[in-house]
Amino acid sequence: MDAVVKPLSARKAVVADAGKPGSDSVGGKGPRRPTRAEAEAAVETLLRWIGENPAREGLVDTPRRVVKAYEELFAGYGENSAEVLDRVFEEVEGYSDIVLVRDISFFSHCEHHMVPIIGKAHIAYYPARGVVGLSKLARVVDVFARRLQTQEALTAQISDAINDALQPRGLAIMIEAEHMCMAMRGIQKQGASTITTRFSGVFADDPAEQARFMMLVRE
Ligand SMILES: Nc1nc2c(ncn2[C@@H]2O[C@H](COP(=O)(O)OP(=O)(O)OP(=O)(O)O)[C@@H](O)[C@H]2O)c(=O)[nH]1
Ligand SMILES: [Zn+2]
Known part of the structure; x- marks a missing residue:
């Protein structure tokens, strides 16, 4: 998931490289990967920004759920096509x-x-x-x-x-x-x-x- 927080220039290089054996799993240098708690706090910020109350019952677990869902939806950053096609x-x-x-x-x-x-x-x-x-x-x-x-x-x-x-x-x-x-x-x-x-x-x-x-x- 590192690429989510990489600067655009760094991420472009990764995309250009992607598909080459061993090079399409994203990682290495770049800004520090935020912690899970920081990612959940970012979701809470977005909830407040759209006009919601993150403290209401239906939303208290939403930041946790969203971060968990992102792990699944963006699982490709941790995967390598060369290994799949090995x-x-x-x-x-x-x-x-x-x-x-x-x-x-x-x-x-x-x-x-x-x-x-x-x-x-x-x-x-x-x-x-x-x-x-x-x-x-x-x-x-x-x-x-x-x-x-x-x-x-x-x-x-x-x-x-x-x-x-x-x-x-x-x-x-x-x-x-x-x-x-x-x-x-x-x-x-x-x-x-x-x-x-x-x-x-x-x-x-x-x-x-x-x-x-x-x-x-x-x-
Ligand atoms: N070429 C290409 N464009 C895409 C893709 N997915 C979304 N887009 C387009 O990316 C463009 C981004 O345009 P911007 O003007 O920067 O963003 P925007 O103001 O939100 O644009 P609108 O969608 O027209 O409202 C839009 O025209 C989208 O339709 C894609 O896979 N390929
Ligand atoms: Zn779009």
Whole structure:
């Protein structure tokens, strides 16, 4: 959770690095991580700021609950994509055609407003030196989704992590998401969905492969 309190410049460096083996768990130098009590006090301040009375019965435990919920919602800062993708299975009877896991649901939070991004990721690759457990693709989505994000960075980080770990012949990532900061506030457009893609290897080189990916995602 250190990155939550890192200055923006330091945090940007972490994001740029993310996905490289061993470098996407956030930590190291930076401002001191606040204590749990300080984090709870910050929630209490926000409660007072919105006009609430943190001492009323329904709210006395809320700072504790919010901090606990943040540990879960932002658990990705303590996780490392390289560890998740550590185990490559090479004995797949020579299978080297497309592997596509679609509709991987995720929740993230936008880094501008800290409100939810709700979406689905679709991931396809052509194995070269083996395959990973299918659940690991979904786990790697959560490693990065459970951080403050932009959809573009999330897409790039997932792609970089899988490319580094698996070196597939091709990798395609598509993310479709609704940003609550556009739905609940600001422009207030519900149902608008944002699509981002990242193609590499044969998916970047061959438009027919991109078309195949799109067809499989949509069918
Ligand atoms: N590119 C990108 N923009 C995002 C993402 N999530 C939220 N945003 C946008 O980030 C922008 C932040 O704009 P600002 O003008 O700094 O903030 P704001 O005054 O709250 O903007 P409004 O949302 O337009 O009210 C908004 O346009 C959001 O829609 C994302 O994942 N990617
Ligand atoms: Zn936002």
